[in-house]
Amino acid sequence: MVYQFEMERIWIDETELFYQVKLQLRSSVCSSNQNVYMQDEILQxxxxxxxxxxxxxxxxxxxxxxxxxxxxxxKISLTFTLIDRTGTIQVDVWIDDKWDHDPFDHFHAAFKFRTTMGQLDDLSTQLKRFIRRETDHVASLRPE
Incomplete structure (x- = not known):
């Protein structure tokens, strides 16, 4: 099954203060795979x-x-907007990834996908398990 938000821990510091993840964000027309460093506080x-x-x-x-x-x-940002009373959420994804030392190594994307409040709750639950080191993979936000 294809999910709109996937994250997999690929490396963790021996102190467990920070780690690297592969963050995959997908819509029906665009997808992005970014390797990013983060800490539990960012996911919190x-x-x-x-x-x-x-x-x-x-x-x-x-x-x-x-x-x-x-x-x-x-730079990656996700904007969550409630778009109707049934709990449909629009997620606006904005990514700017460049390597200053190589002007040809640059990725920029802006796309949107929809999800629901219930699926955001599922994402939150999975992220909590990820922070507690119960899992190294998060797959959530199924396309409608």
Missing amino acids: ELIDFIAGLNNAWGKEPLIWRLFDSDADDQ
């Missing part, structure tokens, strides 16, 4: 954003950013 922010979206009934779009503000080479 995404879990908190999902809870915030649920608690606010989606009245305001929420943006989760995956990048270091000091780094210029890789």
Whole structure:
């Protein structure tokens, strides 16, 4: 089955303070595979954003950013917007990944996909298991 959000831990620091993951984001017309470094706190922010979206009934779009503000080479953001009263969520994906030392090594993408509040809850549950080291793989947000 194809999921719109997949993440696999491919390397972890011996102190377990940070790790590298392969983050795959997919829509019906575009997909992206990014290897990114992150910490549990970054994923906890995404879990908190999902809870915030649920608690606010989606009245305001929420943006989760995956990048270091000091780094210029890789930036990923996901904007979650409630688009109807049945709980349909639009996720706007924005990726800018470049290698400053090679002007030809650059990837930029902006695409959208839809999901539901229930699927975001599933994503949140899987991310919690990922943080607790119960799994090294997250696959969530099935296409409608």
